[in-house]
Amino acid sequence: MTDYNAMTDDEFRAEVRRFVESEYPTHLRNPPNRLHWDEGEEWFRIVQKKGWVAPGWPRELGGMGLDASKQIILIEEYERHGVARLPDHGVIMLGPLLIRFGTEEQRARFLPRILAGEDIWCQGYSEPGAGSDLASLRTEAVLDGDHYVVNGQKIWTTLATDANWIFCLVRTDKAAKKQEGISFLLIDMNTPGVTVRPIINLALHDEFCEVFFDNVRVPKENLVGEPNKGWSMAKALLGFERIFLGSPRQSAYALSRLKTLAERMGVFDEPEFQDRYTKLRCDLEDHKALYETFVAVLRRGESLGADVSMLKLHQSDLFQRITELMLEIGGENAGLLKPMEGNRDLHPAGQFIEARPTTIYGGSSEIQRGILAKAVLELPG
Amino acid sequence: MSATLQDERDEAIRMIRDSAVGIAPRAGDRKRIRALRFKSPGFDPAVWRQMGEQGWIGLRVPEEQGGAGLGMGAFCALAEELGAALAPEPLVPGALAARLLAAAGASAPLEALVSGEALVLAAWQERANSFEVPGTPDAPRLFLPMADGARSFLVPVRAGDGFSLRLQPAEGADLALEPTQDGGSYGTLRPAGGEEVGTVSAAQMEAALEEAALGTAAMLLGVMDQAFAMTLDYLRTRQQFGKPIGSFQALQHRAADLKVQIALSRASVEAAAAICDRGGDREDAPAAQRRAAIARAKARAADAALLVTRQAIQLHGGIGYTDEADIGLYMRRAMVLANQFGSAGLHRRRFAAAQPEVEA
Numbered sequence: 001m002t003d004y005n006a007m008t009d010d011e012f013r014a015e016v017r018r019f020v021e022s023e024y025p026t027h028l029r030n031p032p033n034r035l036h037w038d039e040g041e042e043w044f045r046i047v048q049k050k051g052w053v054a055p056g057w058p059r060e061l062g063g064m065g066l067d068a069s070k071q072i073i074l075i076e077e078y079e080r081h082g083v084a085r086l087p088d089h090g091v092i093m094l095g096p097l098l099i100r101f102g103t104e105e106q107r108a109r110f111l112p113r114i115l116a117g118e119d120i121w122c123q124g125y126s127e128p129g130a131g132s133d134l135a136s137l138r139t140e141a142v143l144d145g146d147h148y149v150v151n152g153q154k155i156w157t158t159l160a161t162d163a164n165w166i167f168c169l170v171r172t173d174k175a176a177k178k179q180e181g182i183s184f185l186l187i188d189m190n191t192p193g194v195t196v197r198p199i200i201n202l203a204l205h206d207e208f209c210e211v212f213f214d215n216v217r218v219p220k221e222n223l224v225g226e227p228n229k230g231w232s233m234a235k236a237l238l239g240f241e242r243i244f245l246g247s248p249r250q251s252a253y254a255l256s257r258l259k260t261l262a263e264r265m266g267v268f269d270e271p272e273f274q275d276r277y278t279k280l281r282c283d284l285e286d287h288k289a290l291y292e293t294f295v296a297v298l299r300r301g302e303s304l305g306a307d308v309s310m311l312k313l314h315q316s317d318l319f320q321r322i323t324e325l326m327l328e329i330g331g332e333n334a335g336l337l338k339p340m341e342g343n344r345d346l347h348p349a350g351q352f353i354e355a356r357p358t359t360i361y362g363g364s365s366e367i368q369r370g371i372l373a374k375a376v377l378e379l380p381g
Numbered sequence: 382m383s384a385t386l387q388d389e390r391d392e393a394i395r396m397i398r399d400s401a402v403g404i405a406p407r408a409g410d411r412k413r414i415r416a417l418r419f420k421s422p423g424f425d426p427a428v429w430r431q432m433g434e435q436g437w438i439g440l441r442v443p444e445e446q447g448g449a450g451l452g453m454g455a456f457c458a459l460a461e462e463l464g465a466a467l468a469p470e471p472l473v474p475g476a477l478a479a480r481l482l483a484a485a486g487a488s489a490p491l492e493a494l495v496s497g498e499a500l501v502l503a504a505w506q507e508r509a510n511s512f513e514v515p516g517t518p519d520a521p522r523l524f525l526p527m528a529d530g531a532r533s534f535l536v537p538v539r540a541g542d543g544f545s546l547r548l549q550p551a552e553g554a555d556l557a558l559e560p561t562q563d564g565g566s567y568g569t570l571r572p573a574g575g576e577e578v579g580t581v582s583a584a585q586m587e588a589a590l591e592e593a594a595l596g597t598a599a600m601l602l603g604v605m606d607q608a609f610a611m612t613l614d615y616l617r618t619r620q621q622f623g624k625p626i627g628s629f630q631a632l633q634h635r636a637a638d639l640k641v642q643i644a645l646s647r648a649s650v651e652a653a654a655a656i657c658d659r660g661g662d663r664e665d666a667p668a669a670q671r672r673a674a675i676a677r678a679k680a681r682a683a684d685a686a687l688l689v690t691r692q693a694i695q696l697h698g699g700i701g702y703t704d705e706a707d708i709g710l711y712m713r714r715a716m717v718l719a720n721q722f723g724s725a726g727l728h729r730r731r732f733a734a735a736q737p738e739v740e741a
């Protein structure tokens with residue numbers, strides 16, 4: 001197996017570029033929505049054949065064993081080429097968690113099935129009453145012999161209809177302080193008592209879902225780590241998510257579409273547009289510079305601090321501002337339900353809507369600001 | 382305006398708001414809107430007829446021509462209520478056609494339109510985000526709202542200093558439809574044939590379009606006002622961290638900022654309507670002053686409605702990003718109306734060009 005870490009960054013980047021340029025299915029480039037499993041499986045099989053399903057996992061567990069900065073390069077090249085994100089919660093969230101906190105048996109049982117595309121995972125954290133205040137979650141798991149009996153409801157579960165497994169935060173101790181009574185439980189979605197209801201989102205796509213648990217019996221050995229330690233385990237994984245969500249590519253791509261739209265609308269050369277466009281360009285370049293400073297932290301092998309919240313906060317804001325300008329210059333076309341002239345690059349309304357949830361999921365912008373104010377700036381309160 | 386006239390105007394505005402509630406209530410669920418959206422024709426012809434019976438379509442048409450002869454204050458109040466209720470019936474485009482038919486003295490089609498029996502749409506626009514009426518005889522006419530439900534199109538064709546208005550039946554017309562975010566559609570018409578029903582001057586055309594822009598601003602005001610009311614309710618009821626989210630200072634400040642934008646929009650729309658009404662039917666409010674006021678109102682309302690509805694989604698969190706939650710319907714409507722009859726940028730340019738040198 002290739003040791004990719006032995007390559008220079010440039011060599012590795014070229015390797016990834018070659019791979020996607022020669023093998024990525026053209027019709028899947030830059031899809032307007034998250035792909036369902038059956039829509040993207042074709043690509044998964046290509047990646048599987050290449051052995052690239054799990055960039056961050058150690059090589060002995062079937063991963064690529066990439067260090068953090070090579071993982072970022074891989075993501076950058078995928079994004080640059082418009083590679084779709086597959087239902088990947090197993091690879092990017094559950095896998096690292098099991099590697100760090102799981103038992104030998106759990107690793108042997110679950111990791112190969114993720115690599116083979118046999119198990120598709122979704123993330124069951126949020127509940128109707130527990131969003132920003134996740135620690136107040138109420139879905140409970142009560143021990144009954146060799147099983148936990150789970151009752152409750154998860155919501156906003158992305159691509160749950162595609163998944164056959166869900167990893168959940170559940171309450172196992174109602175008496176403890178709220179963060180201290182939470183466990184991390186793996187639930188087979190084919191167990192009796194699990195019901196999934198898709199929710200149509202604002203883009204009119206069935207991307208997220210509600211998942212109901214009615215006396216669902218889950219074998220005791222599906223609990224990861226120690227009981228009541230689920231909260232700190234889940235939190236340990238957030239840093240990577242925030243750098244991932246802070247990547248400049250979403251905004252970079254939106255900016256290129258803004259340019260296409262402005263040219264189509266005949267306003268690109270107008271001084272007023274140029275002024276605003278140039279400001280967004282500078283914002284993007286500055287964002288890239290900031291992003292690089294966080295990548296450098298990873299490259300040095302250090303872990304990210306709470307200040308990584310800045311990345312997600314600024315990238316989502318920038319993405320939204322770009323799409324707001326699209327809406328303004330698009331004229332009446334910005335009210336259309338479908339892309340102009342059948343061209344996906346000319347779809348101001350779609351982009352505008354797509355940018356909305358980026359300030360809500362993965363810790364809302366208000367929550368990120370709170371983290372910055374308290375954990376980074378150490379303001380009182 | 383004399384005190385009596387002022388009282389009469391206030392009374393007309395009050396009455397119009399009251400009667401709007403009967404047909405298009407602000408509060409309540411949006412089942413009617415959901416049942417009509419993304420289907421042809423996108424609105425309910427029976428409700429359109431009711432609007433005709435109420436005298437709304439011909440609200441600005443002089444009484445001697447079968448209209449209600451009311452002012453822009455009343456028209457804006459009505460548009461605001463319909464905006465708040467998300468009524469899909471195309472009041473502003475219908476009223477624009479009525480204005481033009483009245484100015485041209487075309488009584489038969491005018492009567493069918495203002496009674497609510499038929500929808501007539503002015504097919505004036507030849508470019509996106511434009512306020513100009515080139516009147517090219519056979520150029521495609523763009524962005525005809527709810528064109529699927531129109532009985533005929535009123536196509537202005539440049540004639541001397543003004544326009545000849547040609548009435549073309551929808552039946553047999555070359556019309557292409559594209560769905561819009563709010564559940565309606567935009568039609569593109571290739572004009573052909575059509576019978577001349579009269580002429581209007583360039584000034585009459587512009588005044589009619591300006592009224593449509595102001596009516597749209599008022600509708601946006603209703604959209605943002607109701608979206609904000611729903612959001613305030615949510616801030617009061619949604620609990621996180623053991624308290625209503627509206628108790629978090631960050632969200633209180635956000636809500637306060639939105640309130641300022643809504644207040645500015647209302648003041649701007651109402652001031653523009655008052656300027657229009659000051660001249661009464663003599664239209665002697667200096668054209669430039671009127672134009673500047675309307676442009677300012679439309680620019681403000683477009684920006685503020687998008688800001689308020691965007692923030693309404695944000696403050697609703699995950700539920701705001703669902704199609705099930707009614708708050709999203711408000712953002713979609715704002716997305717469509719914001720650029721109808723000129724975008725914020727276009728109207729700011731009109732304002733800059735029209736702003737009178739001497740300000741009171």
Ligand SMILES: Cc1cc2nc3c(=O)[nH]c(=O)nc-3n(C[C@H](O)[C@H](O)[C@H](O)COP(=O)(O)OP(=O)(O)OC[C@H]3O[C@@H](n4cnc5c(N)ncnc54)[C@H](O)[C@@H]3O)c2cc1C
Pocket residue numbers: 122123124125126128130131132133155156157158159208357360361362363364365366367370619621622626629631632695696697698699700702
């Ligand atoms: C597209 C999308 C995909 C998602 N995918 C998943 C998934 O796969 N799995 C999963 O578990 N979850 C998922 N989520 C859920 C997401 O994590 C939550 O929506 C998020 O945590 C916010 O919670 P909420 O929706 O309950 O909003 P709330 O927490 O109710 O927030 C409502 C508003 O109040 C603000 N607010 C809340 N508390 C404070 C405070 N203390 N100070 C200031 N403002 C505050 C919020 O910022 C927001 O604006 C997804 C969400 C979206 C939109």
